[in-house]
Amino acid sequence: MEKPIIELKQITKRYDDGFTALENINMTIEPGKFYSLLGPSGSGKTTILRIIAGFTDASEGEVWFEGKKINALPANQRKVNTVFQNYALFPHMDVFDNVAFGLTLKKMPKKEIRERVVNALKVVQLPGYANREISELSGGQQQRVAIARAIVNEPKVLLLDEPLSALDMKLRKDMQYELRELQQRLKITFIFVTHDQEEALAMSDEIFVMNDGKVLQSGTPVDIYDEPINHFVANFIGESNILPGKMVQDFEVQFVGKSFECADAGMRPNEKVEVVLRPEDLDITTPEQGKLVVKVDTQLFRGDHFEIVAYDDDENEWLIHSTNPVKDGKQIGLTFEPEDIHVMRFGEKETDFDARLEQYEEE
Amino acid sequence: MKKTRSFFMVPYLVWIALFVIAPLILILYQSLTNNQGQFTLQNYVTYGTSWTYLKMTINSFWYALLITAVTLLISYPTAYFLSKTKRQQLWLLLIILPTWINLLLKAYAFIGLLSRSGTVNQFLTFIGVGPKQLLFTDFSFLLVASYIEIPFMILPIYNAIVQLDPALINASRDLGATNLQTFTKVVFPLTISGVKAGIQAVFIPSLSLFMITRLIGGNRVITLGTAIEEHFLTTMNWGMGSTIGVVLIVMMFIMMALTNDRKKKRQEVLPNEKSEG
Numbered sequence: 001m002e003k004p005i006i007e008l009k010q011i012t013k014r015y016d017d018g019f020t021a022l023e024n025i026n027m028t029i030e031p032g033k034f035y036s037l038l039g040p041s042g043s044g045k046t047t048i049l050r051i052i053a054g055f056t057d058a059s060e061g062e063v064w065f066e067g068k069k070i071n072a073l074p075a076n077q078r079k080v081n082t083v084f085q086n087y088a089l090f091p092h093m094d095v096f097d098n099v100a101f102g103l104t105l106k107k108m109p110k111k112e113i114r115e116r117v118v119n120a121l122k123v124v125q126l127p128g129y130a131n132r133e134i135s136e137l138s139g140g141q142q143q144r145v146a147i148a149r150a151i152v153n154e155p156k157v158l159l160l161d162e163p164l165s166a167l168d169m170k171l172r173k174d175m176q177y178e179l180r181e182l183q184q185r186l187k188i189t190f191i192f193v194t195h196d197q198e199e200a201l202a203m204s205d206e207i208f209v210m211n212d213g214k215v216l217q218s219g220t221p222v223d224i225y226d227e228p229i230n231h232f233v234a235n236f237i238g239e240s241n242i243l244p245g246k247m248v249q250d251f252e253v254q255f256v257g258k259s260f261e262c263a264d265a266g267m268r269p270n271e272k273v274e275v276v277l278r279p280e281d282l283d284i285t286t287p288e289q290g291k292l293v294v295k296v297d298t299q300l301f302r303g304d305h306f307e308i309v310a311y312d313d314d315e316n317e318w319l320i321h322s323t324n325p326v327k328d329g330k331q332i333g334l335t336f337e338p339e340d341i342h343v344m345r346f347g348e349k350e351t352d353f354d355a356r357l358e359q360y361e362e363e
Numbered sequence: 364m365k366k367t368r369s370f371f372m373v374p375y376l377v378w379i380a381l382f383v384i385a386p387l388i389l390i391l392y393q394s395l396t397n398n399q400g401q402f403t404l405q406n407y408v409t410y411g412t413s414w415t416y417l418k419m420t421i422n423s424f425w426y427a428l429l430i431t432a433v434t435l436l437i438s439y440p441t442a443y444f445l446s447k448t449k450r451q452q453l454w455l456l457l458i459i460l461p462t463w464i465n466l467l468l469k470a471y472a473f474i475g476l477l478s479r480s481g482t483v484n485q486f487l488t489f490i491g492v493g494p495k496q497l498l499f500t501d502f503s504f505l506l507v508a509s510y511i512e513i514p515f516m517i518l519p520i521y522n523a524i525v526q527l528d529p530a531l532i533n534a535s536r537d538l539g540a541t542n543l544q545t546f547t548k549v550v551f552p553l554t555i556s557g558v559k560a561g562i563q564a565v566f567i568p569s570l571s572l573f574m575i576t577r578l579i580g581g582n583r584v585i586t587l588g589t590a591i592e593e594h595f596l597t598t599m600n601w602g603m604g605s606t607i608g609v610v611l612i613v614m615m616f617i618m619m620a621l622t623n624d625r626k627k628k629r630q631e632v633l634p635n636e637k638s639e640g
Contacts, residue, residue, distance in 0.1 A: 055533050075536040082537045088530035092552045101548075102538035153538065 011061035039210030081150035264343035281340035290333015394605035427569035438516035499581025523557025
């Protein structure tokens with residue numbers, strides 16, 4: 001593990017009116033990686049960004065940057081730069097002056113400023129836009145200027161506060177690729193705030209899933225998607241079928257009245273659990289061959305797949321993704337592999353969850 | 364549709380014609396006639412060649428400038444901190460409240476405060492400084508005029524400041540600007556429109572103050588406003604009064620032109636500057 005560039009230690013943020021925005025946040029950010037803070041609005045993700053940037057103080061806890069505590073360091077002396085949600089470009093300056101703002105403050109020679117601004121605009125694919133007024137730019141172009149304005153200062157860490165949320169779908173997808181590519185080229189640490197789970201899954205090295213001022217789970221996109229810690233994460237990240245169940249014994253779980261072989265272990269016998277089955281892990285077969293039999297209710301064509309809603313005999317709803325269409329009202333069988341079943345315990349903390357996973361995976 | 368809309372414009376157009384256009388034409392006409400009603404440029408010649416009028420003009424300009432500067436110096440910080448306070452509506456009300464009171468009443472109130480036996484002098488005597496001549500001085504004129512004009516400076520500046528996106532201030536700090544640099548490079552340039560509006564609202568009326576020059580300044584401060592009053596009410600030289608009126612109007616237009624947004628011009632200039640590098 002590399003030396004962390006940013007560490008948040010037991011950060012709590014409370015407001016005067018008693019509202020707790022963040023509760024006991026611990027985070028370790030390593031250099032050169034792409035991190036996402038993912039959560040619904042009001043989950044505290046932007047507050048973390050503001051604490052790192054220095055726009056607001058933590059009520060409790062410590063912020064460390066490159067091995068130094070920086071709680072008292074004002075925002076203008078921190079080696080991080082921010083791309084704001086609404087870009088916050090200076091409307092009274094043109095593109096050049098906006099991008100040059102940070103360098104001008106550092107009293108850099110004019111010639112060098114010029115070179116670096118031109119270069120930064122090239123990086124964000126806006127060469128030749130230096131003399132445009134901000135009001136003349138489209139949303140996507142303003143977005144790029146905001147990124148250029150931040151990276152031209154060569155920050156150690158770039159903080160991005162939902163920078164893509166104001167863009168339309170197509171442009172957002174393009175910018176996702178570009179941001180990821182940019183991050184890998186510049187080798188700057190990105191901390192990216194978003195409420196869009198697809199965005200987070202697509203771009204990040206590591207994701208922090210947040211809700212109600214707490215980090216619920218952190219890990220690689222694959223880890224979080226395949227092994228969500230609880231109902232909230234499973235629901236928030238991707239689509240899922242979540243069912244109540246019972247852990248009969250290690251590697252055997254019971255739900256919808258049947259027992260299935262699974263890949264999870266380390267729980268008490270007969271412990272009540274929740275079971276997650278991802279819609280794309282369910283395969284359609286004949287009723288005779290199916291582990292489960294369900295009746296198709298509706299289906300929607302999503303372009304790259306069909307989204308099928310079906311019900312079993314106990315009126316449980318099943319969401320299935322299939323490349324082939326089925327007939328409405330038809331009985332179909334569903335199969336899945338033991339690894340497709342993911343079992344979640346109620347109220348399990350992330351540290352316990354990780355320890356348990358490690359324990360039985362070693363066996 | 365178009366007809367009904369223009370129909371609703373009629374009251375306003377009549378108003379404008381009667382109370383704006385017609386008086387302007389009358390002033391212009393009278394400034395070009397003498398007491399016998401003959402056409403003449405004599406009034407303008409008198410104005411342009413008389414040392415008295417020139418002094419009055421400079422005086423008016425100088426005092427208007429002083430009043431504007433004093434109100435601006437007080438109003439900008441006030442508006443800035445006002446935008447940061449919690450009970451903004453209450454403070455705003457307290458600032459607006461004095462403007463609802465008649466100008467004359469306020470002037471008389473100040474006479475009461477500043478006169479030889481007034482409250483301020485009583486206090487000065489009490490602390491041993493002794494009574495001072497406060498009324499009928501340049502200082503008292505400036506004080507009262509600024510007091511009256513301050514709300515008209517604070518409000519537009521306040522409006523400009525609250526419209527400022529707070530993210531811009533964070534962005535500036537994020538990029539390494541100190542608080543002072545943030546103010547000079549971001550906050551002030553972006554609120555300059557409010558400052559300009561405030562200057563227009565204060566400077567132009569200050570050019571023609573005459574009530575306060577008489578009541579508070581004791582006619583020691585003679586401005587163009589005083590001169591117009593003299594000509595219309597005392598010397599009955601309406602032609603000369605109108606001429607000074609025209610001069611004032613021209614000064615107002617110059618002021619408006621100076622304080623107008625010149626953004627268009629800036630846009631044209633910039634690219635060339637940049638390409639020279």
